[in-house]
Amino acid sequence: MTTDRLIVTALAVAGLCVCAPPANAHHSGAGFNNDKLIEIAGTIKEFQFKNPHTWIQIMVDNDKGEKIEWSLEWGSPNSLGRQGIRPSTFPPGAKATMRLHPMANGAPAGAFVGAKFDDGKIVGRWEE
Amino acid sequence: MRTKIRAVSFALTVAVWLVPGVGSGQDGPKPLRAFDTLPDWSGVWAMVGGTVFDRATQTGQGGAISVGVRSHPPYNAEWEAIYQKHLDLRDKNRFPDTISNCGVPAGFPRHFNLPDPYEFVVRPEQVWVLTENGPNVLRIYTDGRTHLEDQWETFTGDSVGHWEGDTLVFTTVAMKGFRDKDVILDRTGLVLSEKSRVTTRIRKINPATLEVQMTIEDPKALTGPWVVTKQFAKQPAGTRVYDYGCAENNRNPVDPTTGETLILSPDGTPLNR
Numbered sequence: 001m002t003t004d005r006l007i008v009t010a011l012a013v014a015g016l017c018v019c020a021p022p023a024n025a026h027h028s029g030a031g032f033n034n035d036k037l038i039e040i041a042g043t044i045k046e047f048q049f050k051n052p053h054t055w056i057q058i059m060v061d062n063d064k065g066e067k068i069e070w071s072l073e074w075g076s077p078n079s080l081g082r083q084g085i086r087p088s089t090f091p092p093g094a095k096a097t098m099r100l101h102p103m104a105n106g107a108p109a110g111a112f113v114g115a116k117f118d119d120g121k122i123v124g125r126w127e128e
Numbered sequence: 129m130r131t132k133i134r135a136v137s138f139a140l141t142v143a144v145w146l147v148p149g150v151g152s153g154q155d156g157p158k159p160l161r162a163f164d165t166l167p168d169w170s171g172v173w174a175m176v177g178g179t180v181f182d183r184a185t186q187t188g189q190g191g192a193i194s195v196g197v198r199s200h201p202p203y204n205a206e207w208e209a210i211y212q213k214h215l216d217l218r219d220k221n222r223f224p225d226t227i228s229n230c231g232v233p234a235g236f237p238r239h240f241n242l243p244d245p246y247e248f249v250v251r252p253e254q255v256w257v258l259t260e261n262g263p264n265v266l267r268i269y270t271d272g273r274t275h276l277e278d279q280w281e282t283f284t285g286d287s288v289g290h291w292e293g294d295t296l297v298f299t300t301v302a303m304k305g306f307r308d309k310d311v312i313l314d315r316t317g318l319v320l321s322e323k324s325r326v327t328t329r330i331r332k333i334n335p336a337t338l339e340v341q342m343t344i345e346d347p348k349a350l351t352g353p354w355v356v357t358k359q360f361a362k363q364p365a366g367t368r369v370y371d372y373g374c375a376e377n378n379r380n381p382v383d384p385t386t387g388e389t390l391i392l393s394p395d396g397t398p399l400n401r
Contacts, residue, residue: 031221031391031400046394050377052230057394071393073379078260078370079244107399109391 032073032101032111040070041097047090049077056090056112058098072100072112074124089123090115099126158272160252167294167331169248172367173338173360181241181314182356192315195219199318207321207349210306214317221389223317224382226310228389230374233264235283235311236300237326240340240358245369248330248338255289255296260369268298275301281322283311295331305346321348336362 042060056072074080077087090096095118100110114124177183178191181199188197198215217223227234234242244261257266268287279286279302289298303326304311306319313319324346333339337359344354379392390398 031389048377048394051371051373052376052378053380055377055379055394069394071379071391071399073391076244076372078372081370082367103391103399105400107391109393109399 031103033104034101034111036102037099037113038102038110039097039099042070042095044090044092044094044096045069046092047087049080049087051076051078054080054085056098056115058096060108068108070098071109072098073109074112085123094118099124160271161291163252166250166252166291169250169332169338171247171365172363172369173246173248174244174363175240175242175246176337176359176361179241179243179314180316181238181318182354184357193218193221198316199314201318201344201354202351203349204351207319210319211317214319217387218315218317222387223315224387224389225315226312227262227374228378228380228382230378232310233283234259234262236266236285236287236303237320237328237342237344237356238311238313239264239266239284240328240342241314244372245363245367246360247369250296255298258369260372262374263372268296270296270298275299281305281307285326287328289328295329297327297329300326300328305349319349320344320346323348333359338362 040058040060042058044056045059046057048055048057054074054077056074058070058072059067060070062068077085096115098115099113101113102110112124114122114126116122116126180186180192180197182201183199185200186197187200188194190197195218198211201211203211214223226232233239239257239259242259242261242264244259246260247256247258249256249258253269253271255268255270257268258264264284266284266287268289270289270291273288275286275288281302281304283304285300285303287298287300289296291297303320303322303324305322305324306312307322311319324344326345327343329339329341331339340358340360342356342358344350344356346354379394381390381392382388383390383398388400390400393399
């Protein structure tokens with residue numbers, strides 16, 4: 001998975017505030033590498049706006065032209081809902097670039113940090 | 129019509145007192161404090177700070193799952209060794225959080241160590257502390273009843289108390305603790321035994337802050353009283369509290385054989401492997 005032709009950019013965490021709503025309110029977040037921040041770009045498949053945590057499913061092309069489904073975990077729908085996030089925030093079919101703390105073993109999943117849609121809309125933490 | 133309602137109400141009251149078991153542990157009816165003299169703890173509240181249970185004694189940097197972070201309760205040697213084992217497992221992502229599989233209460237005193245909103249419902253005969261996360265309910269009886277002498281252990285235990293001015297004082301007994309390995313205090317691996325007893329004082333220290341001070345005694349695990357203070361901040365007016373259906377879409381169950389917290393793909397395949 002690490003050889004994917006994903007738009008993957010390692011960003012220095014230093015200087016970046018990655019204070020997205022906690023993904024570990026219900027469980028340990030030890031499976032994610034919080035010292036690493038990457039970007040992926042693709043097409044939203046589904047926004048699972050359910051407890052105990054929301055998940056953003058996004059289809060990303062790898063370097064073989066294959067569609068890979070990534071799973072990005074975010075906060076609970078309750079806490080996000082209180083901050084204005086809605087099930088419609090990530091509409092299926094929308095194209096976006098996502099920042100996330102990836103899984104340590106390279107599997108296509110991570111803790112969501114922020115998103116920038118192709119129309120410029122920002123969700124979560126996104127510092128240029 | 130009014131006479132009928134009164135008659136039904138009287139009959140229901142008598143019926144409740146005649147049900148075997150109801151009223152056990154009562155010292156007898158006592159005059160309840162008038163509702164309008166009770167403190168106003170209405171609204172929505174949230175715990176201040178992270179979920180390391182005893183932040184006053186915390187060492188190490190980060191949250192409860194960060195390597196090197198721990199609290200320092202007055203454990204005896206045996207229970208310090210248990211805690212050290214849990215800390216080592218935590219560092220390897222092998223210390224399971226008992227609530228990650230959904231379905232069991234957080235238990236007491238972890239009840240006061242949860243993220244997400246709290247509500248403190250004050251009534252003359254009871255106080256209810258409701259947590260969205262879980263969800264969990266802590267019932268504190270203030271109607272003069274005492275603990276049952278033969279109370280069996282549960283996750284949240286049995287709480288009875290009284291008012292000292294605007295401070296609610298209550299004791300909690302009959303908690304399972306770590307006896308069945310399904311109640312913890314935080315993800316560093318803090319635990320107590322089934323012999324623990326907690327005396328809690330709750331008061332509003334300013335209009336926007338509730339203080340919860342717990343004095344924990346545990347003759348099996350501790351060498352002396354352990355005092356832990358938590359604060360809860362008033363949330364903006366109009367804040368809503370929602371369902372927390374933990375099992376609705378739990379993609380982070382704990383592997384029962386390894387204690388590892390899993391991360392599942394949409395089809396349920398563990399991605400950690």
